[in-house]
Amino acid sequence: MLTIPKLNKKKSHHSIAVLTSGGDAPGMNAAIRAVVRYGVAQECKVHGILRGYSGLLDGKMIDLDASSVANIIQRGGTILKTDRCAPFYKKSTRKKAAQILRDRDIDGLIVIGGDGSFTGAHLMENETGFPVVGVPGTIDNDIAGTEDTIGFDTAVNTGIDAIDRIRDTASSHDRLFLVEVMGRSSGFIGLQVGMAGGAETIILPEKKESIETICNTIERGIRRGKTSSIIVVAEGPEPGLSSRLSVDLTRRGYTSKVCILGHTQRGGAPTTHDRVLASVLGASAVAYLLSGRSNSMIGIQKDQVVLVPFKNVIGHKKKFPSEMLALARVLAS
Secondary structure: OOOOOOOOOOOOOEEEEEEEOOOOOOOHHHHHHHHHHHHHHOOEEEEEEOOHHHHHHOOOEEEEOHHHHOOOOOOOOOOOOOOOOHHHHOHHHHHHHHHHHHHOOOOEEEEEEOHHHHHHHHHHHHHHOOOEEEEEEOOOOOEOOOOOOEOHHHHHHHHHHHHHHHHHHHHHHOOEEEEEEOOOOOOHHHHHHHHHOOOOEEEOOOOOOOHHHHHHHHHHHHHOOOOOEEEEEEOOOOOOHHHHHHHHHHHOOOOEEEEEOHHHHOOOOOOHHHHHHHHHHHHHHHHHHHOOOOOEEEEEEOOEEEEEEHHHOOOOEOOOOHHHHHHHHHHHO
16 A cells, blocks of 8 residues: 655745646646645645646746645546646756746745656756656656556556457457557557457567568467457557558458547546555655655655655666566467
8 A cells, every 4th residue: 555655844834836747647636636735734835837837937826725626636637737848948947947936935846747847857956956856647657766657547447448349349340450559659558458458469669560470460360260359559659550550461461440549548537546646646745845855756666655866767768568568478379
């Protein structure tokens, strides 16, 4: 069971801010709720920054209290909105952002987002000394230093639900389906969806498959009496991968249908797992910030809440579980 670390506060009164940045993920609202209510319980003033770093630069902030975050734990997306802020790559922009926070008498910032969001947070603290703590929120689960991220479980379950439905029609019509899930550079969603959905083949950015290998897998299934198949495809860095594979399969005599799940995996109510994870990570971020710890991300390692320095997160690649992919292939054969 995840628990919030017990830490000693360095100050009795704090004013903190929270923002969401980058791609939205189911469970971000639960994290915002936890930051606000745990912060209020610790006698903090809590400010919500609208539209991520862009909103911070525009001074778009609102005061948040316990009532402000009522009835949001079950909602997808983020009530604070989110954005990708190109100007934040500039040192002068980060200096301006820190000064805006100080001018509002804010003592610390909590950033809910992914690797890019943490890069900006890390640089801002290094350059200006303004304390920042990160909470990992991304459906891709590709952040180094943590075994889990907010939104991943929901995205996987959305994918599984879709595959279960598609398999019904695939079986009824004796069809081959290519089901494309999100993951431009990370195959963690594709791996879990493919394994739990019983996919005959899983195609991921980390482990590419030749068209010949894919055809051999399909043919092996046909020899076993299979009349339908599901191939899970992570979208990869270039759009249209599933459509290109479908054309290649047609040329080799295998007619297929393409179903692209796309952004359906980002939305919807977060699962129980993501709500609990986000609640614990959000509250833990406040606890660490009040104890004087910052320039770090709150992560999960061996089912425990840990504080991971940003320098050990940014630019590091999360180890891909190749043994799980190998097992998925064995179970599908």
